[in-house]
Amino acid sequence: MLDLVRDVLSFALFAIGSLAVVAGAVGIVRFPDFYTRLHAAGVTDTAGAELIFLAMMLQAPSYLVVAKLVFISFFLFLTSPVSTHAVAHAGWVGGIRPLLGPELERRDVE
Amino acid sequence: MARTLILGIALAGLWLLLSGYFDKPLLLVFGVVSVAMSMFLAARAGVLDSEGVPNVLMPKVFGYWGWLALEIGKANVIVVREALAIRPNLSPTVFKVTTPTRTNAGYATFCNSVTLTPGTVTIDLEPDYFVVHALTEALADVAAINDMGRRVAALENPAARGAGGQSGGVGE
Secondary structure (H helix, E strand, O other): OOHHHHHHHHHHHHHHHHHHHHHHHHHHHHHOHHHHHHHHHHHHHHHHHHHHEEEEEOOOHHHHHHHHHHHHHHHHHHHHHHHHHHHHHHHHHHHOOOEEOOOOEEOOOO | OHHHHHHHHHHHHHHHHHHHHOHHHHHHHHHHHHHHHHHHHHHHOOOOOOOOOOHHHHHHHHHHHHHHHHHHHHHHHHHHHHOOOOOOOOOOOOEEOOOOOOOOHHEEEEEHHHHOOOOOOEEEOOOOOOEEEOOOOOOHHHHHHHHHHHHHHHHOOOOHHHHOOOOOOOOO
C-alpha cells in the first residue's frame, strides 16, 4: 500500500517535473530576446530539476541515497542562480539591450 | 573559532553521508584526516571568514528556503503559462532594487533568490542597489521583491549588520 502511494506520488512528480523541463525548452525557443529566454531557462533550472530530484528521492532504495540526492539538489539550488546571473551579467555588460514593454521595443535603459 | 567548528561539523557530516561508512574504523580515520586537512588548508588559505563559511544567516535560513521554494513554485506557474500561451503577453521591464541587507552573505542570498525565482533575473550589481530584469508586469512586483529583501535582512545576525539596517526599495 505504502509502495503504491510512493509510486503514484513519484510518478506525478516525474510527470510535472518533465513538463516543466519541456515548458522551459519551449519558452527558450519562443521568447523574443536574450533576457526573456533566460527566464524560460529558469523554469528548467528550478521546477524541472527540483521536482525530478524529489521524485527520485521517493524511489531511492535507502536513506543514504536520499541524503545524496538532497545534497545534489541543494548544491544545484545554490549554483544555478550563480550561472544564470553570470550569463545575464555578461550579456548586460556586453551591451545587449533588452526588449522592453508590451510592444517589445528595443530601448536604452535609463 | 565557532566558524572553524561549524566548518568541521559540516565537512564531517558531508563526508559521512556521501561515503556511507559508519562502521569501518580505518576508513573513518581517513575521513577524520581528510576533514582535518581540509580545515587546515581553509585556515591557511584565509577563507575562514564570513564569506568562506557564511554562518551569519545560518539557523534561520532554512525557514527562509522553505518560503522561497513556495515563491519559486508560484513564479514557475506564471512563466510556464506565458511559455505555453498561444499569444504570450510579455512585457519585460528593467528596474532597480535597493537592498536592505548589510552583509555580503545576505546580499548574495537576496540577489540569488531573485535570480532563482523564474521571471526575474539580476543582471547587474552595484554596492547599494541591483538591476533586475522581469518578464511581465505581474512578475516585476517591486513590493514583493522588497519583502523578500526584508526577509533576508531579518536573517542576518544583528551583530554583523552594523548601523542603519532599514531601507525601502525604489523601482522605476
